[in-house]
Amino acid sequence: MPKVTEKHKEQRRQAILNAAEQVFLGKGYQLATVDDIACRCGLSVGALYRYFISKSDIMLTLMDERLGRTPDLLERLTSGVGGPWAQITRCVDIFVLALRVRHPTTGRLLLVAWGESLQDRVVRDGLLRRFSGVVDYLSAVIERGIKSGDFQPNADPRVLASLLMCLADGVTLYWAANASGIELQRIRATVMSMVQSYLSVQ
Amino acid sequence: MPKVTEKHKEQRRQAILNAAEQVFLGKGYQLATVDDIACRCGLSVGALYRYFISKSDIMLTLMDERLGRTPDLLERLTSGVGGPWAQITRCVDIFVLALRVRHPTTGRLLLVAWGESLQDRVVRDGLLRRFSGVVDYLSAVIERGIKSGDFQPNADPRVLASLLMCLADGVTLYWAANASGIELQRIRATVMSMVQSYLSVQ
Amino acid sequence: MPKVTEKHKEQRRQAILNAAEQVFLGKGYQLATVDDIACRCGLSVGALYRYFISKSDIMLTLMDERLGRTPDLLERLTSGVGGPWAQITRCVDIFVLALRVRHPTTGRLLLVAWGESLQDRVVRDGLLRRFSGVVDYLSAVIERGIKSGDFQPNADPRVLASLLMCLADGVTLYWAANASGIELQRIRATVMSMVQSYLSVQ
Amino acid sequence: MPKVTEKHKEQRRQAILNAAEQVFLGKGYQLATVDDIACRCGLSVGALYRYFISKSDIMLTLMDERLGRTPDLLERLTSGVGGPWAQITRCVDIFVLALRVRHPTTGRLLLVAWGESLQDRVVRDGLLRRFSGVVDYLSAVIERGIKSGDFQPNADPRVLASLLMCLADGVTLYWAANASGIELQRIRATVMSMVQSYLSVQ
DNA sequence: CATGAATGAGTCTTCATTCAT
């Protein structure tokens, strides 16, 4: 009966990842102890080490499987959408929705990751890979818009893309930190307005 | 001669803060040890504790004295400048210049602070206070621009201000993390262009 | 068919012992894990515990069945041999042959056992029993030689016997540790020469 | 006051080594805990790590400073002695005396070292270096005896030397393990008698 | 004031052993 066992193992793995995420969100990576994680998912410390080789391995997996998929996710969720402008709009909407409803923890996980990035090169590389992934995707969309004549030709796709990505993560951080005065919907509107006037052909 | 002693103490204090900053930038707050800091400024561990009551106190002071002064700094450096638009331009220039030339370490210190913000509420509050400070200042500038008729009246000062601040910190993080593809000058140009078209009266 | 099952069980048992021996020789008793042993003989950890009640039990059995039989072995292999001198010669030959050809692992197993003897009284007792057994046997041979007039009457059988046994184990240890400069054949020759001149009637 | 401090530190270091030796003799290296050692010398665990970088470092130092000096010791203690034969006699006497009176713990420390030799290559190398050292010294003595005509020319110095070293360590092990029937004085007499008849010119 | 040795609680990780399937 390998099927059942395999499924069961995967469930355990996810349970551990969930527990770890919760704990990390609560006290950060360094202050979180392996015992904390084990407790929260009702396993023993020893059991954890059958699924992950180290505390750091858990963090890295979390990065890969939760944060690292952002580029893929964006691509998948915008594939059917019509023109470049609709795709950009869609991306921003997804971003706002994710932050508020779908994955409210992901924002804080990003915070945890940034916190570790200084001390752990692998974490940092994960963040940078995510950055490149999103930037690549966004630039491609913008480029298409320019080629099709929808956007003005002087816009620099990569610069605008990285600008948007920086903005997104900046917002995420302050949002995750509960900064008062971050109003996602109004920021969304303002950004869209700015981008539109910037990209529109005079 | 209390004056000399006072001065001497302050020098020591700054030396410790500088050393701590260097060490934190190198390995992050958690992995940095008090010994590391003491070594780097040529003092003994014991001596450190006569100037700061704890490792965390050093971090907090660093936050207050180096990061927390951003709002004041912006205000001071733009006070003499002409109109609202010139002030905004000046702010962005200062930001770019600081990142590249003046205080290249400050960017990474911000990264350290973000890393600690999850585990240390005081650090987080410091970051949020800095956020509010800058946003307050920027909104005031924008509001003046609207009132004077330089900017279009529909713009929301606080939203635009917080958007800019989020963008600034997002750029800072990736810049501090050495993300390839962050070109400060071109980002600057694009931002200014976007903001201008957004704020300009039709 | 209980006979077959019995045989099967014994084979398993021996397989485990062989695996354990290999693992112990590789990393010593303490560093060897029960998983190591189980892996090497293709069984599960659980299965091991149906044959031996503990890791230490495996070691003890190994001692009894592999090291502890040295006295019996010597006796059996020299039983048909002519006089006392021939028997002593035979013993030394067996020793050298065993070290080099027959049981090259036994030497290292002795090393493992000595390593454990400090921490495990039962292991130590096993070693001491083996010592007594061999000494008993050798003294008997020497005594016979004295009685028969082959050896000089002033020789002390037990002292010579224990001396030889100490020498044998000393050689074994350094041999097992790959000491350069241990040349079994030349040591053999020298020992035989020394013993002969010591035992010979003037 | 560097003199006092230096001396004090060295005393501490020796105290730790003594404590470690005691603990190792009691339960072997692997089963001994760093806490055990710290307790026995009245220090905290942390303090230990200011003097030795790891548990294994303590063991290695013990090997170097207590076991590894055997060759030097032999050389120093026999330097003034007359001819080769007197030197060999002296060596054997020193050996017996050391085992019984001077350094009764050293024998057991050798046992500990042998126990670790399988799992720790550095320990094994230490033992082998000690072996080489003693063998070198003894062969030199024997060679001088042959050259001076005191010993018969067919004797092989290195073989006899390593044989004696193996015998010595074999005796030490069984002595340290409290084997009944090890009578040092009578073994000494028998060995001397055997060696003499082997080395004497017919 | 400064030093730096000492403390000891706290962390990650391992592994012999058990037991539900």
Place this chain on the structure above:
DNA sequence: AATGAATGAAGACTCATTCAT
């Protein structure tokens, strides 16, 4: 009988903080 996932106690090592000198 066999499996191997789970347990959890135990151990090496770190480091913020204190305090005698």
